[in-house]
Amino acid sequence: MNLSLSRRxxxxxxxxxLAAPLLGCxxxxxxxxxxxxPVRIEVVAGGLARPWSLAFLPDGSLLVTEKSGSMKRVAGGxxxxxxxxxxxxxxxQGGLFDVVLAPDFATTGRLFLTLAQGSVAANGTRLxxxxxxxxxxxxxxxxxxxTPAKRGAVHFGGRLLxxxxxxxxxxxxxxxxxxxxxxxxxxxxxxxxxxTQAGEPAPGNPAAGPEALPEVWTLGHRNPQxxxxxxxxxxxxxxxxxxxxxDEVNLLSAGENYGWPVATRGMDYSGATISPFRSxxxxxxxxxxxxPSIAPSxxxxxxxxxxxxxxxxxxxxxxxxxxxxxxRLSADGARVLGEERVAPGLGARVRDxxxxxxxxxxxLTDETPGQVLRLVRA
Amino acid sequence: MNLSLSRRxxxxxxxxxLAAPLLGCxxxxxxxxxxxxPVRIEVVAGGLARPWSLAFLPDGSLLVTEKSGSMKRVAGGxxxxxxxxxxxxxxxQGGLFDVVLAPDFATTGRLFLTLAQGSVAANGTRLxxxxxxxxxxxxxxxxxxxTPAKRGAVHFGGRLLxxxxxxxxxxxxxxxxxxxxxxxxxxxxxxxxxxTQAGEPAPGNPAAGPEALPEVWTLGHRNPQxxxxxxxxxxxxxxxxxxxxxDEVNLLSAGENYGWPVATRGMDYSGATISPFRSxxxxxxxxxxxxPSIAPSxxxxxxxxxxxxxxxxxxxxxxxxxxxxxxRLSADGARVLGEERVAPGLGARVRDxxxxxxxxxxxLTDETPGQVLRLVRA
Numbered sequence: 084m085n086l087s088l089s090r091r092x093x094x095x096x097x098x099x100x101l102a103a104p105l106l107g108c109x110x111x112x113x114x115x116x117x118x119x120x121p122v123r124i125e126v127v128a129g130g131l132a133r134p135w136s137l138a139f140l141p142d143g144s145l146l147v148t149e150k151s152g153s154m155k156r157v158a159g160g161x162x163x164x165x166x167x168x169x170x171x172x173x174x175x176q177g178g179l180f181d182v183v184l185a186p187d188f189a190t191t192g193r194l195f196l197t198l199a200q201g202s203v204a205a206n207g208t209r210l211x212x213x214x215x216x217x218x219x220x221x222x223x224x225x226x227x228x229x230t231p232a233k234r235g236a237v238h239f240g241g242r243l244l245x246x247x248x249x250x251x252x253x254x255x256x257x258x259x260x261x262x263x264x265x266x267x268x269x270x271x272x273x274x275x276x277x278x279t280q281a282g283e284p285a286p287g288n289p290a291a292g293p294e295a296l297p298e299v300w301t302l303g304h305r306n307p308q309x310x311x312x313x314x315x316x317x318x319x320x321x322x323x324x325x326x327x328x329x330d331e332v333n334l335l336s337a338g339e340n341y342g343w344p345v346a347t348r349g350m351d352y353s354g355a356t357i358s359p360f361r362s363x364x365x366x367x368x369x370x371x372x373x374x375p376s377i378a379p380s381x382x383x384x385x386x387x388x389x390x391x392x393x394x395x396x397x398x399x400x401x402x403x404x405x406x407x408x409x410x411r412l413s414a415d416g417a418r419v420l421g422e423e424r425v426a427p428g429l430g431a432r433v434r435d436x437x438x439x440x441x442x443x444x445x446x447l448t449d450e451t452p453g454q455v456l457r458l459v460r461a
Numbered sequence: 462m463n464l465s466l467s468r469r470x471x472x473x474x475x476x477x478x479l480a481a482p483l484l485g486c487x488x489x490x491x492x493x494x495x496x497x498x499p500v501r502i503e504v505v506a507g508g509l510a511r512p513w514s515l516a517f518l519p520d521g522s523l524l525v526t527e528k529s530g531s532m533k534r535v536a537g538g539x540x541x542x543x544x545x546x547x548x549x550x551x552x553x554q555g556g557l558f559d560v561v562l563a564p565d566f567a568t569t570g571r572l573f574l575t576l577a578q579g580s581v582a583a584n585g586t587r588l589x590x591x592x593x594x595x596x597x598x599x600x601x602x603x604x605x606x607x608t609p610a611k612r613g614a615v616h617f618g619g620r621l622l623x624x625x626x627x628x629x630x631x632x633x634x635x636x637x638x639x640x641x642x643x644x645x646x647x648x649x650x651x652x653x654x655x656x657t658q659a660g661e662p663a664p665g666n667p668a669a670g671p672e673a674l675p676e677v678w679t680l681g682h683r684n685p686q687x688x689x690x691x692x693x694x695x696x697x698x699x700x701x702x703x704x705x706x707x708d709e710v711n712l713l714s715a716g717e718n719y720g721w722p723v724a725t726r727g728m729d730y731s732g733a734t735i736s737p738f739r740s741x742x743x744x745x746x747x748x749x750x751x752x753p754s755i756a757p758s759x760x761x762x763x764x765x766x767x768x769x770x771x772x773x774x775x776x777x778x779x780x781x782x783x784x785x786x787x788x789r790l791s792a793d794g795a796r797v798l799g800e801e802r803v804a805p806g807l808g809a810r811v812r813d814x815x816x817x818x819x820x821x822x823x824x825l826t827d828e829t830p831g832q833v834l835r836l837v838r839a
Contacts, residue, residue: 126502126834130783130808160806405508405830428538430508430830450830452783452808456504 115422118409120392121461124426127445128157131453136181136242136381136435137445141189146215147447147455148196150178156218157455167220169213171198172206175236181243183251185212185280192216195226195280197241197253205232207271208239208255210282226282227298229271233258242310242381244319250285251278252300254307254321262344262357265303268295273343275300275307275321275335289338303341303366304333309382309399318416320370322382322399325349326357328374332382332397332410333367334417342366348374371410371419378402380449381435389442389460398425400433402449407433407458426458493800496787498770499839502804505823506535509831514559514620514759514813515823519567524593525825525833526574528556534596535833545598547591549576550584553614559621561629563590563658570594573604573658575619575631583610585649586617586633588660604660605676607649611636620688620759622697628663629656630678632685632699640722640735643681646673651721653678653685653699653713667716681719681744682711687760687777696794698748700760700777703727704735706752710760710775710788711745712795720744726752749788749797756780758827759813767820767838776803778811780827785811785836804836 133150137157140146144158152171155162171179177199185193192215200209207229213220238256246252257265257273265273277285277300284297301321309322309332319335329349333341346363350356362368373379380400385393397410397419407425412418434449444458511528518524522536530549533540549557555577563571570593578587585607591598616634624630635643635651643651655663655678662675679699687700687710697713707727711719724741728734740746751757758778763771775788775797785803790796812827822836 124504126504126807128806128808130806157806160804162806162808426538428506428508428535428540429504430506430540430832450828452828454808 115408115424117427118423118425120390120425122426123459123461124429124446125457125459127455127457128160128162129452129454131155131162131447131455132451133178133449134434134447134453134455135179135449137437137447137455138182138184138194139437139440140184145455146182146194148179148182149453150180150449152179152198154179154182154220163218165215165218165220167213167223169196169198169211169220169223169225170200172201172203172236173199174203177206177236177239180208180239180241183243183245186245186249188215195243195245195251197243199236199239199241200225200228201232203236204234206234206236207232208241208253210243210251210253210278212280212282226280227253227276227278229255233261233272235260238306240304240307242308244310244312246277246312247317248285249280251280252276252310252319253278254304254310254323256306257304257343259306262305265305265343266340266345268292268299268302271296271298273304274302275304275310287337300337301335301339301341303343303345305343305347309379311382311384311397313384313395313416314386315395316416318384320382320384320397322379324378325372325374325376327352327354328372328376330373330376330379331369332371332379332399332419334370336367340366341369348372349376370412370417371422377404377408379408380433381437381447383436383438383444385438385444387442388438388444390444398436398444400436400446402432402434405430405432407436407444407446429456493786493802495805496801496803498768498803500804501837501839502807502824503835503837505833505835506538506540507830507832509533509540509825509833510829511556511827512812512825512831512833513557513827515815515825515833516560516562516572517815517818518562523833524560524572526557526560527831528558528827530557530576532557532560532598541596543593543596543598545591545601547574547576547589547598547601547603548578550579550581550614551577552581555584555614555617558586558617558619561621561623564623564627566593573621573623573629575621577614577617577619578603578606579610581614582612584612584614585610586619586631588621588629588631588656590658590660604658605631605654605656607633611639611650613638616684618682618685620686622688622690624655624690625695627658629658630654630688630697631656632682632688632701634684635682635721637684640683643683643721644718644723646670646677646680649674649676651682652680653682653688665715678715679713679717679719681721681723683721683725687757689760689762689775691762691773691794692764693773694794696762698760698762698775700757702756703750703752703754705730705732706750706754708751708754708757709747710749710757710777710797712748714745718744719747726750727754748790748795749800755782755786757786758811759815759825761814761816761822763816763822765820766816766822768822776814776822778814778824780810780812783808783810785814785822785824807834
């Protein structure tokens with residue numbers, strides 16, 4: 084694991100030829116074509132306020148988080164408020180993020196939430212456990228908080244994934260002003276973090292040296308807000324926001340470094356160069372890059388859905404492009420063979436995409452009013 | 462026709478017993494029950510900016526007006542801009558309103574638009590003719606403008622209906638500050654206006670006295686934005702916004718006075734009484750009143766739709782209540798037997814509702830992004 088790479092060393096290496104040309108990485112400078120598969124989009128529920136994530140409950144209802152810090156239970160097309168949601172820092176990009184059910188949810192009501200906590204002056208991404216009792220959360224318990232606190236109200240990551248071994252994989256952002264922290268294994272910023280359901284560093288995490296946080300699983304991320312596991316291959320994909328350009332999809336492996344901010348296809352919002360490197364030795368190239376940025380949000384792998392044509396494909400919401408993107412993957416899952424725009428007329432910021440238990444693709448729109456949508460065959 | 466009723470005369474009559482009790486008029490002080498008929502709402506197109514009205518073109522595409530003064534042609538789930546839309550006064554409640562195809566649209570491309578024209582200091586509701594040529598409007602011709610101009614940016618009415626005799630029925634608002642004008646047949650405010658397709662007063666309009674505008678068809682309206690004709694019975698229904706409470710559905714007859722502001726169930730936004738009368742001799746009581754206000758928008762009569770259970774029922778969008786209301790009418794169409802909330806989980810301001818050529822109910826959401834939605838059987 085590449086624990087720390089100073090800007091000085093980056094600059095020293097620039098121009099040495101070690102900045103490899105882009106290999107095995109697709110790039111989309113132009114809008115991909117629209118999908119020709121006829122789909123229908125159904126409104127499951129509306130009237131939500133910037134919904135961020137959803138969980139399918141065993142009784143057929145849904146839990147939906149809203150960015151401002153509230154949660155709704157959606158059943159029969161109607162959204163009822165859930166009480167007892169822990170307070171969040173609802174400033175800037177901060178708020179309530181993901182909701183994931185514990186494996187024993189059906190009997191215990193246990194679930195996990197991610198959120199931004201603190202103030203604009205001192206805050207961080209937090210993992211919380213709670214128990215759903217009817218329309219109320221009880222026993223809210225903070226499990227893990229990104230420490231030390233960062234300042235500012237952007238780049239929290241916040242996507243959460245339950246792995247088959249019962250551990251939790253959580254994304255954190257680089258905090259924007261602290262991008263070099265993404266390269267330091269001693270910092271919780273710009274990482275994936277693997278924890279037990281008690282919030283402890285998960286056994287088997289890659290050894291990252293004496294100064295490293297034992298919860299770090301991968302490093303070198305900017306602001307990852309998409310995270311999905313292919314249930315067939317077991318591959319884990321992460322999407323992250325680039326700066327101006329350079330949005331990425333990465334195929335994760337424990338202990339690897341995904342390059343930010345040493346290697347990126349993006350430039351700074353000012354137009355300034357962030358790094359001379361688009362690739363870097365010892366750092367993993369992305370599977371896919373979006374330049375210009377689409378602002379990727381939730382991520383899903385299509386398995387066993389209503390769409391056999393899309394079996395094994397990766398789907399990403401697009402906040403800025405206000406649609407869904409389909410990525411057709413190679414058999415090894417490491418290359419993108421083609422990209423399509425799905426539902427390009429949707430015209431709403433897509434915050435999340437999930438495969439539902441019914442085989443449909445479920446979407447959330449990051450709007451007020453926001454909606455839960457269901458994508459099925461036309 | 463009750464041409465002019467001064468406030469003095471209103472006050473003189475108050476307490477004389479002439480203020481009749483409410484008869485033949487339903488009232489909804491509480492939320493009606495939700496419909497038990499399972500429906501599905503499909504997103505036809507999104508990404509619109511406060512869509513106001515739609516027209517079904519013979520080729521299966523749609524024209525959709527947007528309040529700010531633009532128009533989109535929707536086909537294959539995507540919305541393309543239409544060029545050549547006449548400029549509008551896009552201030553306050555002003556903007557581009559309705560679009561109605563001429564009977565010879567298929568061969569000529571002729572259509573009619575309603576809009577607010579002028580400035581905040583001097584403006585009025587206008588009817589315009591144009592010709593659709595591909596994705597462009599040509600030969601834009603103003604046909605009728607509410608004269609004299611009013612000031613302020615509210616209460617334009619603006620709903621338009623093509624009648625079987627080829628005449629056009631247009632609603633105008635009272636302009637808010639000029640509510641007594643709704644009782645004066647010499648004023649274009651607070652009326653329905655019946656015109657030929659050349660914009661002339663339609664033959665057969667009720668004789669309204671020497672000082673009356675020959676285009677006036679009914680009077681005593683506040684801000685009517687719903688207008689629908691039952692194709693079976695020929696009855697014409699109009700919905701109008703009350704002040705605080707007192708939203709109304711009226712069954713129209715040529716030359717009749719619908720009471721505003723002499724008779725109303727609403728009170729002023731200040732809480733002040735507008736009129737001591739809830740009913741008034743010689744003025745027509747509403748078929749239905751909503752107190753508190755739901756802010757009724759588009760109106761449709763359900764005939765030959767996918768919903769035989771709803772045959773002959775009246776549907777109204779609700780802007781404030783963010784849903785659709787179903788009114789079950791008596792056989793004579795003059796009483797409401799029951800009311801239901803349809804799609805109460807929609808959670809978006811419903812601006813228009815139409816029966817589509819496919820038998821579905823089509824909705825527009827008054828949001829940005831706004832949508833074209835299709836309501837079908839689940």
